[in-house]
Amino acid sequence: MSDPALQPVVKEIPPKAADLSAWYTAVCLKAELVSYSPVRGCVVLRPYGYGLWENLQKHLDKAFKDTGHENAYFPLLIPEGLLLKEAEHVEGFAPEVAWVTHGGQEELTERLAIRPTSEAIIGVMYAQWVESYRDLPILINQWANVLRWEKATRPFLRTMEFLWQEGHTAHAHAAEAREETLKMLDVYREFAENVAAVPVYAGIKSASERFPGAVETFSIEALMPDGKALQSATSHDLGQNFAKAYDIKFLDADQQIKYAYTTSWGMSWRMLGAMIMTHGDDRGLRIPPKMAPLEAVFVPIVRKGDERAVAAAHDAAKTLREAGFRVRVDDRDQQPGWKYAEWDVRGVPLRIEIGPRDVDAGTVVLVRRDKAKGDPEQKQSVPLDQLAQHVRVSLDAIQLSMYEEAKAFLHEHTPRANDRAEFTRLCKERAGMVDITWCGRAACEAHVKAETGATTRNTRALDGDETSCVACGEAATVRAYFAQSY
Amino acid sequence: MSDPALQPVVKEIPPKAADLSAWYTAVCLKAELVSYSPVRGCVVLRPYGYGLWENLQKHLDKAFKDTGHENAYFPLLIPEGLLLKEAEHVEGFAPEVAWVTHGGQEELTERLAIRPTSEAIIGVMYAQWVESYRDLPILINQWANVLRWEKATRPFLRTMEFLWQEGHTAHAHAAEAREETLKMLDVYREFAENVAAVPVYAGIKSASERFPGAVETFSIEALMPDGKALQSATSHDLGQNFAKAYDIKFLDADQQIKYAYTTSWGMSWRMLGAMIMTHGDDRGLRIPPKMAPLEAVFVPIVRKGDERAVAAAHDAAKTLREAGFRVRVDDRDQQPGWKYAEWDVRGVPLRIEIGPRDVDAGTVVLVRRDKAKGDPEQKQSVPLDQLAQHVRVSLDAIQLSMYEEAKAFLHEHTPRANDRAEFTRLCKERAGMVDITWCGRAACEAHVKAETGATTRNTRALDGDETSCVACGEAATVRAYFAQSY
Numbered sequence: 015m016s017d018p019a020l021q022p023v024v025k026e027i028p029p030k031a032a033d034l035s036a037w038y039t040a041v042c043l044k045a046e047l048v049s050y051s052p053v054r055g056c057v058v059l060r061p062y063g064y065g066l067w068e069n070l071q072k073h074l075d076k077a078f079k080d081t082g083h084e085n086a087y088f089p090l091l092i093p094e095g096l097l098l099k100e101a102e103h104v105e106g107f108a109p110e111v112a113w114v115t116h117g118g119q120e121e122l123t124e125r126l127a128i129r130p131t132s133e134a135i136i137g138v139m140y141a142q143w144v145e146s147y148r149d150l151p152i153l154i155n156q157w158a159n160v161l162r163w164e165k166a167t168r169p170f171l172r173t174m175e176f177l178w179q180e181g182h183t184a185h186a187h188a189a190e191a192r193e194e195t196l197k198m199l200d201v202y203r204e205f206a207e208n209v210a211a212v213p214v215y216a217g218i219k220s221a222s223e224r225f226p227g228a229v230e231t232f233s234i235e236a237l238m239p240d241g242k243a244l245q246s247a248t249s250h251d252l253g254q255n256f257a258k259a260y261d262i263k264f265l266d267a268d269q270q271i272k273y274a275y276t277t278s279w280g281m282s283w284r285m286l287g288a289m290i291m292t293h294g295d296d297r298g299l300r301i302p303p304k305m306a307p308l309e310a311v312f313v314p315i316v317r318k319g320d321e322r323a324v325a326a327a328h329d330a331a332k333t334l335r336e337a338g339f340r341v342r343v344d345d346r347d348q349q350p351g352w353k354y355a356e357w358d359v360r361g362v363p364l365r366i367e368i369g370p371r372d373v374d375a376g377t378v379v380l381v382r383r384d385k386a387k388g389d390p391e392q393k394q395s396v397p398l399d400q401l402a403q404h405v406r407v408s409l410d411a412i413q414l415s416m417y418e419e420a421k422a423f424l425h426e427h428t429p430r431a432n433d434r435a436e437f438t439r440l441c442k443e444r445a446g447m448v449d450i451t452w453c454g455r456a457a458c459e460a461h462v463k464a465e466t467g468a469t470t471r472n473t474r475a476l477d478g479d480e481t482s483c484v485a486c487g488e489a490a491t492v493r494a495y496f497a498q499s500y
Numbered sequence: 501m502s503d504p505a506l507q508p509v510v511k512e513i514p515p516k517a518a519d520l521s522a523w524y525t526a527v528c529l530k531a532e533l534v535s536y537s538p539v540r541g542c543v544v545l546r547p548y549g550y551g552l553w554e555n556l557q558k559h560l561d562k563a564f565k566d567t568g569h570e571n572a573y574f575p576l577l578i579p580e581g582l583l584l585k586e587a588e589h590v591e592g593f594a595p596e597v598a599w600v601t602h603g604g605q606e607e608l609t610e611r612l613a614i615r616p617t618s619e620a621i622i623g624v625m626y627a628q629w630v631e632s633y634r635d636l637p638i639l640i641n642q643w644a645n646v647l648r649w650e651k652a653t654r655p656f657l658r659t660m661e662f663l664w665q666e667g668h669t670a671h672a673h674a675a676e677a678r679e680e681t682l683k684m685l686d687v688y689r690e691f692a693e694n695v696a697a698v699p700v701y702a703g704i705k706s707a708s709e710r711f712p713g714a715v716e717t718f719s720i721e722a723l724m725p726d727g728k729a730l731q732s733a734t735s736h737d738l739g740q741n742f743a744k745a746y747d748i749k750f751l752d753a754d755q756q757i758k759y760a761y762t763t764s765w766g767m768s769w770r771m772l773g774a775m776i777m778t779h780g781d782d783r784g785l786r787i788p789p790k791m792a793p794l795e796a797v798f799v800p801i802v803r804k805g806d807e808r809a810v811a812a813a814h815d816a817a818k819t820l821r822e823a824g825f826r827v828r829v830d831d832r833d834q835q836p837g838w839k840y841a842e843w844d845v846r847g848v849p850l851r852i853e854i855g856p857r858d859v860d861a862g863t864v865v866l867v868r869r870d871k872a873k874g875d876p877e878q879k880q881s882v883p884l885d886q887l888a889q890h891v892r893v894s895l896d897a898i899q900l901s902m903y904e905e906a907k908a909f910l911h912e913h914t915p916r917a918n919d920r921a922e923f924t925r926l927c928k929e930r931a932g933m934v935d936i937t938w939c940g941r942a943a944c945e946a947h948v949k950a951e952t953g954a955t956t957r958n959t960r961a962l963d964g965d966e967t968s969c970v971a972c973g974e975a976a977t978v979r980a981y982f983a984q985s986y
Contacts, residue, residue: 058575064571091647
């Protein structure tokens with residue numbers, strides 16, 4: 015039986031526009047994506063939420079393998095001495111580390127960190143594995159849990175333990191490492207836009223937002239409905255910093271011993287949070303078909319004891335399953351309206367209604383979750399014998415439509431500010447990704463943050479002539495998106 | 501560059517029959533399945549080893565889903581107070597737990613255990629999720645890392661951290677929980693035999709070998725070439741013990757509040773160790789095709805500048821890949837003999853040789869890794885235009901042959917002992933799985949262990965009339981396999 019202290023009771027989903035934060039928590043719990051756990055800062059990823067994670071894994075893992083990467087697994091625990099080898103790295107992560115001090119009855123002579131990220135332990139191993147230029151590149155990815163000590167808990171967005179993948183590569187040349195960093199950034203952009211249907215801006219992080227120990231950090235940044243940005247993945251060019259700290263050296267073809275160039279890149283279950291906030295509505299989740307644990311759910315309608323629709327639904331579901339679709343029949347003993355609401359909360363892209371009259375006519379009704387009630391595109395009667403083709407068309411249309419909708423929102427909420435007053439106002443009002451020409455100076459960035467709460471999300475090359483920084487008036491070096499952020 | 505202290509240098513693989521332990525370590529390192537890490541008790545699973553794990557996951561995950569289970573993810577850290585709730589459970593695991601005592605700069609008020617297994621945290625969550633009999637059964641599996649404090653390190657067989665899966669289910673009725681326990685035991689047996697090609701005995705563990713807190717533990721037990729048994733998976737009927745400890749109650753259809761019945765079941769990367777030891781030979785690994793990261797490797801042979809074989813190999817590999825095979829072309833600038841030896845170490849089931857004369861004839865030579873040099877079945881010339889069919893037939897034949905070979909070994913090394921002297925001698929000599937009628941008493945088992953080093957592996961029903969225990973002369977209640985074990 016439930017312990018009420020552990021389980022926030024969610025009776026209804028509050029309106030999304032009124033309080034995004036309350037809406038988000040309610041949807042995550044009510045759709046059974048997660049449960050709060052008795053472990054501070056940690057959530058349980060329930061089967062429906064894990065289904066989202068499995069789809070993320072399936073798509074990203076294929077993209078990693080298609081670009082020549084292999085998976086491996088490195089230890090969870092990292093001796094303190096190893097973490098200390100890269101100075102900036104340890105400074106960045108030390109406040110967030112959980113420490114193991116005892117094993118069984120024994121007190122350890124050296125504390126062990128639970129990995130907050132794995133550059134240190136992987137660097138040590140690469141140093142062992144690399145001898146000559148023939149051993150390079152090393153292209154490895156790890157699917158793992160990591161832990162960063164946090165006080166706050168927000169499902170997917172901020173938890174102490176989280177699931178992610180971290181790629182770690184080593185190269186003989188600087189240019190090749192940079193190329194890898196950008197290639198994986200593009201894999202992330204492609205996944206966010208074409209699978210999670212979340213449009214993003216890809217670019218370079220400012221120095222203050224750089225990964226501790228990196229030469230350059232790149233990110234993809236999404237925009238949430240409340241006008242706050244959400245960093246959805248990062249890709250780091252680590253130069254020779256980690257190779258020097260962990261002694262990753264190789265004998266090059268010219269007989270010189272050189273340090274390797276390394277990269278790392280990661281996406282976590284945070285991406286699921288971005289997807290949930292971007293697409294959900296007052297009825298609950300809306301999941302893009304490619305990410306949906308269930309692409310379609312059949313709701314058979316029984317009238318006056320006529321149960322033919324139930325058998326017809328199971329037959330049709332079998333056909334769709336054989337065609338590779340993820341579908342389910344909801345034949346529970348409940349009213350159809352109750353079921354509609356439940357699957358709406360869970361965001362299943364397509365509902366397939368079938369009643370006695372449909373059975374007579376050899377049709378079913380497809381109902382799109384992404385469209386509002388009353389929208390002419392929401393419902394469509396289609397012949398049963400062409401169902402798989404119609405489901406394919408509908409799911410593709412939903413995927414595209416959700417992306418286009420989100421993309422329109424992003425573009426509408428990316429104002430260009432041309433003077434300081436307008437810039438400050440847009441940042442404070444959370445108008446979205448405020449796009450300015452920027453000087454790139456940390457002092458300017460700190461000043462904007464203090465005044466408005468906004469930080470640089472990422473930067474890109476100037477698209478015009480020499481100009482000045484909208485924020486401070488100094489010479490501009492880049493264009494930058496500023497926003498308040500998660 | 502390598503730190504020699506961390507990296508046992510393996511120049512050659514010692515003969516398997518002479519020293520199984522030295523052979524095993526050498527093969528695991530030389531085939532690049534694992535590396536030792538600077539973290540005591542922990543190994544790195546390298547890409548080729550992770551490829552084995554991915555194939556285990558793929559097969560088991562499908563079997564779990566086909567039997568109605570879903571995946572989820574629970575927290576890594578378990579507050580000490582939660583672990584203490586099931587008395588036998590904590591007593592069994594406390595000596596093996598790693599403790600987190602500090603987060604960032606802060607000392608914790610309650611220590612957190614790194615999960616040695618997840619019954620405790622999952623029990624707490626099930627108590628939250630279950631209200632009525634309609635919420636049952638819960639059928640969940642978790643793929644996770646777990647940690648048990650160990651001094652020794654043997655790749656796959658004994659490491660502090662390891663990868664596994666743990667299933668956890670809750671049911672309204674005792675009979676249903678028992679049925680689930682046996683169903684998953686059979687999933688494991690099926691996987692071991694038909695995928696890993698490792699024959700096993702399935703049966704009931706004795707009380708002393710039971711999982712801490714279980715009502716009954718079942719296992720599958722394999723036999724290694726040195727006559728020692730290796731427990732390869734377990735499935736536990738937990739009765740109401742954990743439901744009572746963690747308060748998993750439900751309102752039944754009869755309006756009574758009742759405790760649920762729970763099960764748990766797990767297989768770890770230990771299964772990979774069983775597979776490696778069972779099948780390997782003096783040339784290295786022999787991997788059953790269904791588990792092989794690479795099913796076939798092409799070695800094109802270039803003679804006097806005639807490089808046509810390289811292009812032909814790439815063409816043929818492309819055809820096989822499109823037909824769903826996992827293949828690779830080894831076109832490195834090395835002698836064929838050197839490549840043969842390397843792929844032999846890695847245990848790739850099928851080598852495909854192609855030289856200029858093969859190109860002229862439109863043929864390739866298939867070489868089976870499982871057969872010895874000189875065996876008439878080892879090599880076969882087949883036409884290139886029928887290659888996919890021949891590869892399919894060969895891989896199926898290898899899979900079957902490896903299983904039959906291992907099964908013959910198991911049966912030959914399962915002597916039935918009929919008197920105490922013979923039983924003691926067979927146990928001491930590590931003759932294999934010594935099969936006796938047994939009384940089932942812990943005192944008898946302890947006595948056998950003290951005298952011979954052998955323990956019960958698992959037990960099953962008597963297959964004949966009333967009889968006496970071969971070990972002690974009391975009345976027999978079961979048949980039991982005794983063996984020394986890993």
